[in-house]
Amino acid sequence: MVNRRNFIAAAGLAAGATAASGAAPAQPAARKGRGALGRSRVWRIGSPPSIANLQLVTRDTPEPGRGQVLVRVVASSINARDRGIVGGFFPIGERKASIPLSEGAGEVIALGEGVTEVKLGDRVACCHFPTWREGRWSPSVYDNDVGNTVDGWLGEQVLLPASGLVVLPEAISFESAATLASSGVTAWHALFEIARLRPGQTVLTLGTGGVSTIGLQLARATGARVVVTSSSDAKLERVRQLGADITVNYRNTPDWGQRVYELTGGGVDVVLENVGRATLDESMQASAPGATIVMIGTGPLPKELPKMPGFYTRNLMLKAISNGSRQMFADLLAGMAAAGIQPVIEKRFAFEDAIAAFREMETSDHVGKVLIQHP
Ligand SMILES: NC(=O)c1ccc[n+]([C@@H]2O[C@H](COP(=O)([O-])OP(=O)(O)OC[C@H]3O[C@@H](n4cnc5c(N)ncnc54)[C@H](OP(=O)(O)O)[C@@H]3O)[C@@H](O)[C@H]2O)c1
Secondary structure, eight states, rough: OOHHHHHHHHHHHHGGGGGOOSSOOOOOOOOOOOTTTTOOOEEEOEEEEESEEEEEEEOOOOOTTTTEEEEEEEEOOOHEEEEEHHTTTSSSSSSOOOOOOOOEEEEEEEEEETSSSOOTTEEEESSSSTTOOSSSSSSSGGGOOOTTTOOOOBSEEEEGGGGGGGEEEEEEEEHHTIIIIIHHHHHIIIIIISSSOOOEEEEESSSSSHHHHHHHHHHHHHHOOEEEEEEEEHHHHHHHHOOEEEEETTTOOOHHHHHHHHHHSSSSEEEEESSSSGHHHHHHHHEEEEEEEEEEEEEEOOSSHHHHOHHHTTEEEEEOSOOHHHHHHHHHHHHHHTTTTOOOOEEEEEEGGHHHHHHHHHTSSSSSEEEEOOO
């Protein structure tokens, strides 16, 4: 049972929270010579890039360079964007990563020179944008985008930048933490940094995927009413069990925006727009006057551009976001630990079955997250 008071307190404290246990004393660097850390397996993006062409290879485990750590990965997780990165059609940032995935968690097993943020044995996750520590977003964060422009989590032992690491609270398991860097941080950013959600408000979250489901859990823990849309009645039943107050099947109800407006008695205060421009008209239709629509989804494109009048007639705020900062990740972990939130993981795959895990993301036959368990 979620303790709402603790959760709200944690969210309020969040501005000052830090996930790292403070600056640790400098540790001796792990410099032992080539191959000294043994050999380990990673999945590499193939050429040409495609899910079928992902390659499981064994390599000399690399030593961490200055500012880097080596992490023994316990679990990783897949996001919608990872399909695009592995398939060679993700539109943002020039892919330089050969190892995919922006979400994971594990244990620090070697430190490069100058690393003071963490120590050996720490349980860690890493920001999707390790150079965005706090404050405002900048386009330059894409120069260090884990799993896209720098190597990601899909290996037994991987190098990560120490600047992006967050130390996990005891209450957060490796598996839970492995699902948060992208979808969890994005939902937190949208609900608490942009929309400044308050108890008693109503949130609409589109679909039953990773961002939507953790968004539902965070919003409910805050004392908000939550509306979820899905193409599947079975998935809607599942999100009702997770606490959704109102559910609408968007496939059976093409004008679902009006339906949400009616069922909520005058519209929602916050929309997690997890699909994109294709659903924006309906999201505006579902909105109460003065609502905030946070643009999270990146596709698909609509046949026509969204109608603009809703912005004026309902005085809406429309704000796009790209993930979130390290501080937001720290605040998310503190809030989840206080509220006892466990992310929804419906499908688990062995590390050797990573291709099947990507296929599961394609079929979208799950609620919440798809996890990969590393050996
Ligand atoms: N801006 C950012 O920082 C950021 C961060 C993370 C993700 N994203 C983007 O956010 C989107 C969702 O990501 P994810 O990782 O949560 O994806 P996901 O786990 O693959 O979930 C996608 C979900 O979209 C839903 N959906 C598709 N068409 C819909 C429609 N017309 N109306 C309502 N729901 C619809 C589906 O719900 P049903 O199966 O229930 O119908 C599906 O579960 C992606 O476009 C992703 O690229 C952006």
